[in-house]
Amino acid sequence: MSILYGVPPSPFVRKAMLVHAHKNIPYEMKVTLPSSDDEEFRLASPMGKIPGYKTDDGVAFADSSVIVAYLERISNDNTLYPEKASDHALALWYEEWGDSELMSAVNALYYQRVIGPLFFEHTTDPDRVDEILTKLIPNTFNLLESRLTDEHWLVNNHFSIADITVGSCLISLLHANYQIDQIQWPKLYQYNERWLSLPIVQAQIAIEHEVFNNAAS
Ligand SMILES: N[C@@H](CCC(=O)N[C@@H](CS)C(=O)NCC(=O)O)C(=O)O
Numbered sequence: 247m248s249i250l251y252g253v254p255p256s257p258f259v260r261k262a263m264l265v266h267a268h269k270n271i272p273y274e275m276k277v278t279l280p281s282s283d284d285e286e287f288r289l290a291s292p293m294g295k296i297p298g299y300k301t302d303d304g305v306a307f308a309d310s311s312v313i314v315a316y317l318e319r320i321s322n323d324n325t326l327y328p329e330k331a332s333d334h335a336l337a338l339w340y341e342e343w344g345d346s347e348l349m350s351a352v353n354a355l356y357y358q359r360v361i362g363p364l365f366f367e368h369t370t371d372p373d374r375v376d377e378i379l380t381k382l383i384p385n386t387f388n389l390l391e392s393r394l395t396d397e398h399w400l401v402n403n404h405f406s407i408a409d410i411t412v413g414s415c416l417i418s419l420l421h422a423n424y425q426i427d428q429i430q431w432p433k434l435y436q437y438n439e440r441w442l443s444l445p446i447v448q449a450q451i452a453i454e455h456e457v458f459n460n461a462a463s
Pocket of ligand 1: 256257259281295296297309310311
C-alpha cells in the first residue's frame with residue numbers, strides 16, 4: 247500500500263488526505279514531522295517537507311500537487327482535473343494560488359492561534375493577528391469573492407482540485423476559530439458552508455481534532 251508521510255493538521259498533508267478520500271484510494275499514514283531525519287521519509291522528501299509519499303511500487307517523491315497528479319493518473323474515479331483544456335488550466339491556477347497566496351495568509355493565522363501555541367510553545371502575537379485579519383486574509387478573500395458565482399464549485403461548477411486546495415485552507419481557518427463575514431463575503435460564506443458539510447471534509451476535521459486533543463492532553 248502507498249505511504250503518506252506527514253501529520254494530518256498540516257494543510258498540505260490534509261490536501262493529499264482529502265484527495266485519497268475523495269478518490270477512495272487506500273494508503274497508510276506514517277506520522278512524520280517536517281524536517282524528520284527518518285531515512286525513508288528523506289528519500290521521498292529530501293528537503294524534509296511534508297507530505298512525502300511512497301507508491302505501492304516503491305517510488306518516492308514529495309509535494310502535495312505532485313501526489314495529487316499521481317493519484318489522478320492511477321485512478322479515474324472522481325476525477326479532480328477538468329477535461330476541457332481551459333477549465334484544466336483554471337483548476338491548476340487555483341491550486342497554485344491556493345497553495346501559495348491563500349495558504350500563506352490563512353496559515354499565518356492558523357500558526358498564531360493553533361499550531362504555534364499547541365506545538366511550538368509560541369505565544370499568540372496580537373499585532374500580527376491584527377495584520378493578518380485586516381490585510382492578509384481580506385486581500386485573498388476579496389479575490390475569491392469576486393470570482394465565486396452562486397454555483398457550487400469554483401471551476402465550471404464541477405468539484406475539482408481547485409476546491410480541495412481552497413477548501414484545505416478553509417479548514418485551517420475553522421481550527422483558528424475564524425468566522426467568514428457573511429455580509430462582506432456572502433458567496434465565500436456559502437461556499438465555505440457547502441465545503442464544510444461534505445462527508446470527506448467532516449471526516450478529515452474529526453481526524454485533526456483527535457490530533458489536537460491528544461496534543462493538548
Ligand atoms: N509545496 C509543498 C509545500 C509543503 C510544505 O511547505 N509543508 C510544510 C508543512 S505544512 C513543511 O514541511 N514545512 C517545513 C519546511 O518548510 O521546512 C507541498 O505542496 O507539499
